[in-house]
Amino acid sequence: MGRSRVSSLFKPHFRPEGHFDRSAAHKPIVVLENVMKVYRADAPVLRNVDLTIERGEFVFVTGPSGAGKSTLLKLLYLAETVDEGRVLFCGKDISRLTDDSVPHLRRNIGVVFQDFRLVPYWTVSENVAVALEVMGLPPRVVRSRGAIGLARVGLDGRGDDLVRVLSGGEQQRVAVARAIVNEPAIVLADEPTGNLDPVLALDILGLFEEIHEAGTTVVFATHDRSLLEVAPHRLVVIDDGRCIEARAGLQDLGEVMRADPMSSVH
């Protein structure tokens, strides 16, 4: 059910007035080919990373702090660009996109951060609606879809509250609602539970699993091992700039750890 929903919703446009390329629906949603990202010449953040993410997958990305998890995600929503290699989104090399096309790419990607990145002086509704408003949707549609988005994260009826009066867990729910309200092809979560207590962290993870079950591809970066234990999804470990595949959750992570001990994964 999830898969058919994905193909019906997923219509990436990378350029203003661009047309949806139907062949994109049959390609992996993300492919990183031999990607290199360097901030300091003597210590590349990512080196020769190859990674393929199929549509509809839930992928954990883990590794110690500073391993390159956030950088990997930034390459996907073009907050950073690769120094070498290619990043393909639906078969299109996004590292070659022009500045004008970046906003159109981002409308296909929802992003959630550890620090929520909400506008504190806006209401809950305004923080969610902004993702629809930038697309030029009519106010009526923005209101109705915003309300649906809030209901999906359990915040219906809280639309008029100012964000700054919400708890951390509620703020993260607002951030999740903003990320999914325009039904993006993929949701990237960069340590979304980093500021939350363990119970709320599980709660938020459950929310992402619901989003995934609805057909959206989810890439969830975390260094919280307890989350990896409770959700048996595909696992990618990044350490020292390299990407190691651990196919199916904790069991495979254990094998990876034995093959390449990485005690710093918490």
Place this chain on the structure above:
Amino acid sequence: MTPMKQMPLLFARALRGVRQQLGTQLLSVMTVGLALFCMAAALLALENAGAMVQRWGAPVRVTVFLAEGATGSQTEALRSALAALPEVANARYVTSAEARATLGEGGDRAIASAPVELFPATIELQLAPAAVTRARVAALADRVRRVPMVADVETYRGFTDRLRDMLSSGRAAVVVMSLGVLLTVLAVVSNTIRMSLAARVREIEVLRLVGATREYVRTPFLLEGAMLGGLGAAAALFALSLVFYTTRAHFEETLGSALGLHPVFLSAWVFVGFLIGGGALGAAGSAAALRRGLQA
């Protein structure tokens, strides 16, 4: 470009930005208003000075000084010929004795007792305002000067030229002042928008994250700048109108009776141009702030 259908939303976003920093924005409007008030007041003074030069600068009178020995019949023939010219409304012969009597009206005994030969006879020409231009009066004076019985011709151009020079100097001063006002308004709006950008960093970050185009992010700030400039111009015009209409009666009394001049307010075109110019100036100041601010 930002689609027009998104303009109401972007305008609302700009209004929200203004409300968010109301104190700073009001201070900016007042500063911009003060600068534009000075400029508008200078324009108003210039407009009225222009009207005065128009009224007083037009040549109205020419004096033809007759040479010694001009006979009565020659003088009358010249007077009649001059009176028949289209530029001349009236030509009056003034004898030497009449000239001395006129000059001595102030009670100066030295003039009254001076020999009459010291005061040349003249023909006083009253010009027809509708038919007279500076060029035609100059041509007329040149022609009359060539008549043998004419010693000199006075067109009183010195006075009108001085008025025109004053007006030109006034215009130049207003241009220089306008440049100063322009830079002031640009600086005030630019700094206000820079503060607005700093206060709304998170908002801009979120907009970019969810796929807002460059224009979508920029437009509310441009509108905010335009509102600051436009409101400043409106405030300046309102204050100037207030000052003008409360002091008008006083000026009517003084200038009206002394110079026959009735003060006028800025024309509707200048009024509208001022408002649009204020808005455009504000938008330009905002654009200058955005060029650096959004890159950072």
